[in-house]
Amino acid sequence: MEQEQLYPLKFEPIYQYRVWGGRRLNSLLEKPLPKNEPVGEAWILSDRADHSSKITNGKLKGKSINWLFEHTPKQLLGKLQGGFNRFPLLLKFLDCQDVLSVQVHPSDALKDYIPEGESGKTEAWVVLETGKGASIYAGLKSGTTNTKIKADLEKHQVADDLASFKPKVGDSILIEAGTVHTLGDVVVFEVQQNSDVTYRLYDWDRVDAKTGKLRELQVQQALACIDFSKVELKPVITTVKANEPVLRELVIDNKHFSMSRITGEYPFMVGNEAAPRVLVCLEGGGEVESGNEFYHLAKGEVMLLPAISGACPFVPDGNVTLLELCLPEV
Structure with a gap:
């Protein structure tokens, strides 16, 4: 039997260290940031085995979002009950103090590139803050081929193949699965499919200060997941x-x-x-x-x-x- 009636629920953010992160989420969120390290992401609603958001208000304070699926599925989901075994979206704030890796996410159709229990990953951003160097790379330049990207990767010039624009506050961008993308010197809200599958194509030869090493790339998987029709993307028109x-x-x-x-x-x-x-x-x-x-x-x-x-x-x-x-x- 289900518990007492649910009510509007609030959750505690989960902070994530990222080599490209900063400290700007301090001005957006009440929970203090971890000291002395760059924070790139605040997962504000997450239903994942390793990071499950905790309720902060009312009689269910301290319970996880996954607990709701187990104990109050009808009240929570209504007509969508039975359609999901976990919350299907992952919500974040990102502080991209430095530019992220050039990356791509697989579509749901590319089963060979999606680990068991995961899905493809389409996401969208809303720009909240921009710095002087703000830039969003979304899609390839028209005419870019697999052969050209491979050649430019060898020369460490893959950025030449990416379409980019200077974002402004309020811009919204849809990054469908298969779209090559990155962004830097911006704070954004992100909504995405509840998936953590990312393939890095290039990481600017950057050394992670925590490990003293270059971050791992997944070039072959990334190349296999690119949708070459996703070119020259711009902010959506609302x-x-x-x-x-x-x-x-x-x-x-x-x-x-x-x-x-x-x-x-x-x-x-x-x-x-x-x-x-x-x-x-x-x-x-x-x-x-x-x-x-x-x-x-x-x-x-x-x-x-x-x-x-x-x-x-x-x-x-x-x-x-x-x-x-x-x-x-x-």
Whole structure:
């Protein structure tokens, strides 16, 4: 039998050391960063065996997101119950102080390149902060071939094959599986399929300060996973769904996830009675009203609205910017 009724749930971020990380997540998240090391990622909603997000509010404080799947699947998932054995999305903030490796993720179709228990990996970014050297590499330059990439790898010039642009705050970019990509000197929000399969093509001959060694590359696997039709990618053009009482924009909509951005200062509705939704607060804050209780959401926090909560009013403290994410249909 399922437990007491679920409610809007908040989670503690999980920080990750990355050689390319920085300290800028300090200004976004309340939890202090680990001292004296670069932090590249904050996993704000993660259901993985090695990193399972813990609830920080209410009677279920300390329970993991995986616990919810085991004990309250119907309340959590609604019509999506039975479609997943774990939460299908992984949500992060990234502080890319230095440029990441040039990398690619496999699509779901490339079974030979996906370890057991994993999936392909399509992801999307929303740019939150940019530095003077901010750059996003997304896709190849038109006409780039496998032969040319191999030759440029030998010469340590693979960056010449990548399409790039200078991002600005608010830009959103869809990185479908098979897209060669990297980014640097930016802070972004990332939503992705719940997968940790990454193949590094090139890492700028960088030495990891923790190990004193070059990081491992997976050149052959990366080359096999590249979709050479993914070229010259640019920020997505959002679709305005409503202007009153707040601005609602559809940012990304694909078979893996849907993401909307809500901006304004007046109360509005979030959530859905049929399936769970996830809120991520990028600016401002406010309260979700559910079951005659109020649940505060601040900048940098994530909130999981279980299906049982249904549609809920959100009352901003002032001007607020939220992302609302929907899970894939099954």
